[in-house]
Amino acid sequence: MTDETTGAAGEAGGIAPDALRDETGHVSARWLDGLRDALRAGDIERLSALMEPLHSADAGDVIEALEQDERLALVTLLGDAFDYSALTEVDDAVRADLIEAIPNADIARGVAELDSDDAVFILEDIEPGDREEILNQLPAFERLSLKRSLDYPEDSAGRRMQTDFIAIPPFWTVGQTIDYLRADKDLPDEFYQIYVVDPGYRLLGTLSLDKFLRSKRDIRIADIMNADPLTVPAASDQEEAARTFERYDLVEVGVVDDAVRLVGVLTIDDIVDVIQEEATEDIQRMAGVGDEEISDSVFGALKSRLVWLCVNLVTAILASLVIGLFNATIEQMVALAALMPIVASMGGNAATQTMTVTVRALAMHELDRRKVMRLISREMIVGVVNGAVFAVLIGIVTTLRYGNPGLGAVIAMAMIINMFVAGSAGVLIPLLLNRLKADPAVASGTFVTTLTDVIGFFAFLSIAGLWFDLF
Amino acid sequence: MTDETTGAAGEAGGIAPDALRDETGHVSARWLDGLRDALRAGDIERLSALMEPLHSADAGDVIEALEQDERLALVTLLGDAFDYSALTEVDDAVRADLIEAIPNADIARGVAELDSDDAVFILEDIEPGDREEILNQLPAFERLSLKRSLDYPEDSAGRRMQTDFIAIPPFWTVGQTIDYLRADKDLPDEFYQIYVVDPGYRLLGTLSLDKFLRSKRDIRIADIMNADPLTVPAASDQEEAARTFERYDLVEVGVVDDAVRLVGVLTIDDIVDVIQEEATEDIQRMAGVGDEEISDSVFGALKSRLVWLCVNLVTAILASLVIGLFNATIEQMVALAALMPIVASMGGNAATQTMTVTVRALAMHELDRRKVMRLISREMIVGVVNGAVFAVLIGIVTTLRYGNPGLGAVIAMAMIINMFVAGSAGVLIPLLLNRLKADPAVASGTFVTTLTDVIGFFAFLSIAGLWFDLF
Numbered sequence: 001m002t003d004e005t006t007g008a009a010g011e012a013g014g015i016a017p018d019a020l021r022d023e024t025g026h027v028s029a030r031w032l033d034g035l036r037d038a039l040r041a042g043d044i045e046r047l048s049a050l051m052e053p054l055h056s057a058d059a060g061d062v063i064e065a066l067e068q069d070e071r072l073a074l075v076t077l078l079g080d081a082f083d084y085s086a087l088t089e090v091d092d093a094v095r096a097d098l099i100e101a102i103p104n105a106d107i108a109r110g111v112a113e114l115d116s117d118d119a120v121f122i123l124e125d126i127e128p129g130d131r132e133e134i135l136n137q138l139p140a141f142e143r144l145s146l147k148r149s150l151d152y153p154e155d156s157a158g159r160r161m162q163t164d165f166i167a168i169p170p171f172w173t174v175g176q177t178i179d180y181l182r183a184d185k186d187l188p189d190e191f192y193q194i195y196v197v198d199p200g201y202r203l204l205g206t207l208s209l210d211k212f213l214r215s216k217r218d219i220r221i222a223d224i225m226n227a228d229p230l231t232v233p234a235a236s237d238q239e240e241a242a243r244t245f246e247r248y249d250l251v252e253v254g255v256v257d258d259a260v261r262l263v264g265v266l267t268i269d270d271i272v273d274v275i276q277e278e279a280t281e282d283i284q285r286m287a288g289v290g291d292e293e294i295s296d297s298v299f300g301a302l303k304s305r306l307v308w309l310c311v312n313l314v315t316a317i318l319a320s321l322v323i324g325l326f327n328a329t330i331e332q333m334v335a336l337a338a339l340m341p342i343v344a345s346m347g348g349n350a351a352t353q354t355m356t357v358t359v360r361a362l363a364m365h366e367l368d369r370r371k372v373m374r375l376i377s378r379e380m381i382v383g384v385v386n387g388a389v390f391a392v393l394i395g396i397v398t399t400l401r402y403g404n405p406g407l408g409a410v411i412a413m414a415m416i417i418n419m420f421v422a423g424s425a426g427v428l429i430p431l432l433l434n435r436l437k438a439d440p441a442v443a444s445g446t447f448v449t450t451l452t453d454v455i456g457f458f459a460f461l462s463i464a465g466l467w468f469d470l471f
Numbered sequence: 472m473t474d475e476t477t478g479a480a481g482e483a484g485g486i487a488p489d490a491l492r493d494e495t496g497h498v499s500a501r502w503l504d505g506l507r508d509a510l511r512a513g514d515i516e517r518l519s520a521l522m523e524p525l526h527s528a529d530a531g532d533v534i535e536a537l538e539q540d541e542r543l544a545l546v547t548l549l550g551d552a553f554d555y556s557a558l559t560e561v562d563d564a565v566r567a568d569l570i571e572a573i574p575n576a577d578i579a580r581g582v583a584e585l586d587s588d589d590a591v592f593i594l595e596d597i598e599p600g601d602r603e604e605i606l607n608q609l610p611a612f613e614r615l616s617l618k619r620s621l622d623y624p625e626d627s628a629g630r631r632m633q634t635d636f637i638a639i640p641p642f643w644t645v646g647q648t649i650d651y652l653r654a655d656k657d658l659p660d661e662f663y664q665i666y667v668v669d670p671g672y673r674l675l676g677t678l679s680l681d682k683f684l685r686s687k688r689d690i691r692i693a694d695i696m697n698a699d700p701l702t703v704p705a706a707s708d709q710e711e712a713a714r715t716f717e718r719y720d721l722v723e724v725g726v727v728d729d730a731v732r733l734v735g736v737l738t739i740d741d742i743v744d745v746i747q748e749e750a751t752e753d754i755q756r757m758a759g760v761g762d763e764e765i766s767d768s769v770f771g772a773l774k775s776r777l778v779w780l781c782v783n784l785v786t787a788i789l790a791s792l793v794i795g796l797f798n799a800t801i802e803q804m805v806a807l808a809a810l811m812p813i814v815a816s817m818g819g820n821a822a823t824q825t826m827t828v829t830v831r832a833l834a835m836h837e838l839d840r841r842k843v844m845r846l847i848s849r850e851m852i853v854g855v856v857n858g859a860v861f862a863v864l865i866g867i868v869t870t871l872r873y874g875n876p877g878l879g880a881v882i883a884m885a886m887i888i889n890m891f892v893a894g895s896a897g898v899l900i901p902l903l904l905n906r907l908k909a910d911p912a913v914a915s916g917t918f919v920t921t922l923t924d925v926i927g928f929f930a931f932l933s934i935a936g937l938w939f940d941l942f
Contacts, residue, residue, distance in 0.1 A: 024839075025836065026839035026840070027839065055719055057718045057719055057720070064839075064842075065839060065841065091837075178684065181684050181685050182684075182685055182686070182687055187681075187685070189681075190679065190681055191681050192663060192680075192681075192722065208661065209663075209680040209681065209684065210658075210660075210661055210662050210663075210680065212684075213649065213652050213653075213680065213683075213684070214652050214653055214658070215653070216653055245743070246743055246744075246747070247528045248526055248528055249528070249740035249743075250740075251663065251722055251739060251740075268722060268739050268743070269720035269721075269722075271743075272716070272717055272720075272739070272742075272743065272746065273717075275743065275746055275747065275750075276717070276746065276750075276835070279746075279747075279750035279754075280831055280835075282750075282754065283750075283753065283754050283757070283827060283831055284827055284828065284831065286754070286758075286827075287757075287823045287824050287826075287827035288820060288823070288824055289824045289827055289828055292828060294828070294832045294837050294838070294842060294846060295842075297849075298849050298852045298853055298856070301828075301849060301850075301853050302853055302856055302857065305821070305824045305853070305857070306857070306860070308820070308824070309817065309820060309821060309824075309857060309861065312816060312817060312820045313813070313817060313861060313864060313865065315816075316812065316813040316816040316817060317813060317868065319812055319813075319816070320809045320810060320812060320813050321809075323808060323809035323812070324806070324809040327805050327806070327808075327809070330801075330805050330808050331802075331805050334798045334801050334802050334805075334808075335795070335798070336808075337794060337798075337801050337805075337807075337808035337811075338791045338792075338794035338795040338798070339791060340808075341787065341790055341791060341794070341812060341815070341924070341928075342784070342787040342788060342790075342791050344812070345783060345786075345787040345790070345924070346780065346783060346784060346787060349759060349779070349780060349783045350776070350780060352758045352759070353758050353759055353760045353776045353779070353780075355758075356754060356755055356757075356758035356760055357755065357760055357763060357765070357772075360751055360754055360755065361765045364747070364751075365496065366562075366765050367765070368495075368497035368498070368536060369497070370536065371535075371765060371766075375765060378768075378769050378772060379772075381769045382769055382772050382773055382776070385769070385773055386773065386776070386777070386780060389777070390780065390784060393784060394784065397788065453812070453816070457812075
């Protein structure tokens with residue numbers, strides 16, 4: 001995740017610089033054919049010439065476009081010339097299969113070259129036995145720093161952080177600092193601010209590079225640093241860190257341990273990935289899909305979906321039992337069977353709309369108490385108005401279709417009731433789940449549509465029953 | 472979006488520095504009470520003391536927490552001390568109402584102080600007449616640069632870009648450049664790279680600040696610059712720009728016009744907002760909600776949802792007509808009416824799962840030709856397996872409930888058919904819409920669930936009809 005950005009395409013191997021990607025933006029068949037030729041010929045020089053100029057994101061796309069045996073051949077042939085940062089850019093399933101197949105000693109050599117955040121990203125999914133073996137083959141300093149990151153909980157800021165950063169004492173001048181930066185070869189590849197620490201690495205302040213650049217050589221760092229910088233606790237969730245980045249438009253932030261010692265830094269590129277992951281998670285959870293990736297196997301996909309399909313089966317049977325209560329009513333007029341799904345379906349749709357808006361607002365932390373009250377009342381009013389509009393429409397359609405104004409009135413009444421329930425449930429159920437510290441995205445969909453199915457069928461059939469009794 | 476980051480809370484007005492936010496992270500009632508007191512008393516000094524230390528994101532949250540008349544009073548009382556960048560951090564509806572109420576001359580003075588990207592963000596939603604009036608009150612240079620940005624299409628890179636940047640000639644040395652940066656007071660507030668241009672502002676290269684800092688004073692810029700930098704065309708869509716940022720982990724990128732002249736820069740903070748917007752758009756479109764915000768009025772919410780509810784009404788009526796074809800079958804056995812929604816509901820759920828995974832993968836540009844084929848076959852297999860699993864389950868339940876193995880077999884067969892159709896349609900319909908250059912998120916939901924409803928009802932009732940005929 002750290003290579004210097006060059007052009008988007010390879011420039012070697014006698015292939016035009018723009019040939020890596022075709023017009024759809026995917027790796028082109030022609031470029032891949034060239035790589036496959038080199039793979040089959042075992043031509044290491046040509047392989048290096050093709051792969052070496054690539055940004056790690058492009059190299060990742062190339063790896064994904066290959067078959068598993070080709071991927072392994074590429075890594076094996078390139079040996080130490082293979083840049084493991086490409087593996088941070090591929091799907092989890094692709095990475096797991098490939099890592100599984102590469103000897104631990106090779107992985108250790110590759111990981112040693114990476115920035116700490118990339119190394120942790122690769123190591124965290126390797127099973128503990130292999131991981132220990134790989135860590136033991138790393139130099140002591142790297143091993144300890146990676147182990148410390150891996151000790152933080154999954155999805156925490158400590159896991160995502162980069163442990164290389166520039167830390168200087170407050171009594172240095174701008175000139176001293178510039179000289180230090182020019183002299184030291186062992187600095188991180190990319191950095192956006194300089195950290196000012198005491199001898200115990202407690203964070204005293206930060207200095208952005210642009211401010212630093214604009215200051216004269218004899219100015220003391222302590223006089224220009226931001227002495228009250230935002231920080232992120234290492235144990236905090238990456239989502240929380242992402243919110244801090246978003247809210248304050250940060251590019252880099254210091255990560256501190258319980259004793260406010262600087263242990264690493266988080267940069268925006270990692271946070272962008274977190275934001276995308278969280279959005280995908282929300283979208284998939286609302287639809288009853290687990291943490292699934294496009295590269296998952298059939299079995300993985302089945303596993304991630306079966307739970308909610310089972311829940312849906314139970315709730316569908318529940319709705320079916322409700323209908324069963326009205327067998328006698330349906331026998332009196334079989335048209336009811338054809339009409340009842342309309343009421344249920346409209347309620348389900350309206351509820352999904354309301355629920356989606358609510359769940360997203362909760363995920364984005366947009367709702368304070370005042371906005372919650374406003375949202376609830378808005379959604380109830382929207383429910384009533386939608387109910388009225390569609391009651392009139394479906395009432396007219398039903399009256400015309402069956403030549404029966406009574407039946408039109410029955411379905412209209414059921415529609416108003418169900419649309420109001422849909423609006424209310426769509427906003428209240430996610431809020432309730434959130435209050436109970438459950439993820440509102442996970443269960444809202446099934447709960448809400450079950451409710452609108454049951455209410456839809458019940459309202460329509462019971463009103464129809466009453467109407468039969470009366471007339 | 473550009474203030475130097477300080478602590479997250481106000482530090483003035485005799486209130487503890489951490490009092491701005493309560494434990495839920497929202498603006499605290501106590502802090503707001505203090506502000507309201509100052510507003511009522513017209514105490515401009517105290518208002519400034521409270522608002523001035525706030526980051527624009529915090530100031531935005533404060534404005535959102537106030538009532539409309541209080542917001543206007545705050546802006547009016549603070550006058551030129553009010554920082555208009557706070558308005559880039561509030562909901563569209565809140566901003567629109569407030570801007571509407573502020574005199575154009577005041578807006579012009581406020582906007583003149585902003586970075587160009589923030590100024591454009593506020594100006595673009597103002598109606599053309601007022602916008603022209605405001606622009607005409609700005610200094611000529613700012614007016615022209617803002618007009619140029621506003622001439623680019625909505626949601627383009629040109630609209631989002633910042634037109635202040637650091638551009639230097641290639642023959643300067645590092646030392647000359649540092650001296651220039653130290654001398655010029657009119658530089659952008661924050662910058663992450665330096666642009667190297669020819670006299671016609673054609674982009675020759677870029678230089679990241681960290682590399683620049685590590686280079687000695689006598690080195691020529693042309694020798695250390697990245698001579699093949701990534702750029703974004705000003706007319707390209709902001710989504711495309713966001714993908715470039717994500718793919719190559721950028722923090723800042725140059726925006727060029729058709730003649731490859733540097734016209735502005737895009738920074739990651741704007742891109743993070745774009746990513747969140749796009750995710751929200753996808754989520755809401757799949758649920759049949761338009762570009763709606765939490766702060767929209769009842770009328771706004773109704774408008775954004777009515778279209779898809781109308782479409783759903785039509786498709787629900789269609790499903791109802793299909794059921795109507797089988798009135799005679801249902802009359803023979805009214806239990807069919809209670810069972811048929813189970814088949815439809817399971818298909819709808821399975822299709823939504825598949826569709827969600829597909830739409831998200833399309834939005835993230837994860838699918839090349841090879842992955843598309845793999846996804847299609849995976850989803851069809853998942854459909855068949857899910858169909859088999861739930862056919863057995865519902866077959867057993869139905870047999871036990873009605874003591875009728877024939878009925879169990881009928882619903883089991885319908886379940887297999889509908890789950891296979893659900894899996895296939897869930898992946899094929901979004902892919903087809905995408906191929907037709909339509910947004911797969913917009914229409915997939917309704918199309919897919921209509922299909923599974925219709926197939927579900929039809930398969931179940933027609934198989935039941937055949938079974939009656941045979942036995």
